[in-house]
Amino acid sequence: EPEVTQTPSHQVTQMGQEVILRCVPISNHLYFYWYRQILGQKVEFLVSFYNNEISEKSEIFDDQFSVERPDGSNFTLKIRSTKLEDSAMYFCATQGDMNTEAFFGQGTRLTVV
Amino acid sequence: DAKTTQPTSMDCAEGRAANLPCNHSTISGNEYVYWYRQIHSQGPQYIIHGLKNNETNEMASLIITEDRKSSTLILPHATLRDTAVYYCIVRDNYGQNFVFGPGTRLSVLP
Numbered sequence: 219e220p221e222v223t224q225t226p227s228h229q230v231t232q233m234g235q236e237v238i239l240r241c242v243p244i245s246n247h248l249y250f251y252w253y254r255q256i257l258g259q260k261v262e263f264l265v266s267f268y269n270n271e272i273s274e275k276s277e278i279f280d281d282q283f284s285v286e287r288p289d290g291s292n293f294t295l296k297i298r299s300t301k302l303e304d305s306a307m308y309f310c311a312t313q314g315d316m317n318t319e320a321f322f323g324q325g326t327r328l329t330v331v
Numbered sequence: 332d333a334k335t336t337q338p339t340s341m342d343c344a345e346g347r348a349a350n351l352p353c354n355h356s357t358i359s360g361n362e363y364v365y366w367y368r369q370i371h372s373q374g375p376q377y378i379i380h381g382l383k384n385n386e387t388n389e390m391a392s393l394i395i396t397e398d399r400k401s402s403t404l405i406l407p408h409a410t411l412r413d414t415a416v417y418y419c420i421v422r423d424n425y426g427q428n429f430v431f432g433p434g435t436r437l438s439v440l441p
Contacts, residue, residue, distance in 0.1 A: 222374075251428060261375060261418075261431035274428055309374050317424040319365065322374035 220244040222323035224310050230329045234299050239326045241293045241310030249313035250293045251320060252285065254278070254306040261309070267293065300330045333432030334358065334421045340436040343413075349406040351435050353419030356400045362423045364395060366404045367431075368415040375418065375431070378404065409439045 223242040231237050243250060252264040266273040267285050284296045293312070297304055307327050313320040336354045343349040355364065365380040379386055379393045381402075386393045392405040406413055418434040 249426075253431075255372070257372075260433050261369070263428045263430065266426070266428050268426075273426060307372055311375075311429070316426050319377040319380060320429060321377060322367075324374045325372065327372075 220321070222310055222312050222321050224308075224323035224326050226326060227324070228327045228329070230331060231300055233302060233330055237297050237300055237328060239295045239297075239308050239310075239328070241295075241312070241323055242291060243293055243310070243312035244314070244321060247312040247314045247321075249273075249316060249320070250285075250287070251311040251313075252295045253309045253311065253322075255309065255325075256303075256306045264295070297328075300328075302330050304328060305330045333430050334362075335419045335432055337417070337419055337432065337435045339433070340438070342438050342440055343406075343409045345411060345439055345441050346408055349404075349409040349413065349437060349439070351404040351406075351417050351419075351437065352401065353404070354401045355419070355421045358399050358421050359423070361425070362421045364393065364399075364402050365420040365422055365429065366391070366393065367418045367420065367429075368413075369418070369434070370412075370415040378417075409437075411439050411441065413437065414439045 225240045250267040255261045265275040265279045282298050307325040309325045310323045311320040366378040367375040369375045381393045395402045416434040
């Protein structure tokens with residue numbers, strides 16, 4: 219079964235540092251999402267991305283966050299200056315068609331110290 | 332906000348059917364019902380989705396009421412590995428994102 223792959227699985231960073239989380243989508247998928255889940259809380263939508271631009275973003279996705287697909291394969295989430303409250307699991311999801319299910323990666327656990 | 336309501340938690344005996352209900356009374360005609368589950372802190376796993384007809388796959392069955400205001404996910408023979416949080420999500424297929432509520436924590440007991 220095809221998989222969405224996320225790297226790294228765990229990242230520890232100091233407050234104020236930049237982090238880049240990477241996602242390799244399922245081949246031929248065109249729709250991409252980032253979600254996050256703070257420990258013990260629900261899964262929250264951050265941003266959706268299609269055709270090299272943001273389709274929708276939540277209030278959480280402020281100007282400290284950015285997404286891109288730099289090489290046509292990897293899909294990245296960048297946090298420019300991390301805060302303690304950015305500590306969470308970050309999940310990438312990809313979808314082949316907007317009429318189908320989305321597949322989620324196993325997540326990156328980000329710990330900001 | 333999530334457009335669905337689910338019980339906070341449920342128990343099920345191993346080997347028995349687990350029936351997880353979901354209310355979506357404000358669902359509109361072009362919105363599908365999706366089910367995902369999350370085991371521990373792993374990524375959400377797709378289970379099944381449907382529009383109005385009942386659906387079945389190798390994992391589960393989805394029963395949607397005729398008025399589409401509620402649905403039930405059925406795991407026919409629950410195992411300990413089915414212990415997870417189950418999310419019912421209503422979404423149209425015109426690009427809406429998947430909105431997760433708190434879900435139902437299913438505990439399968441030996």
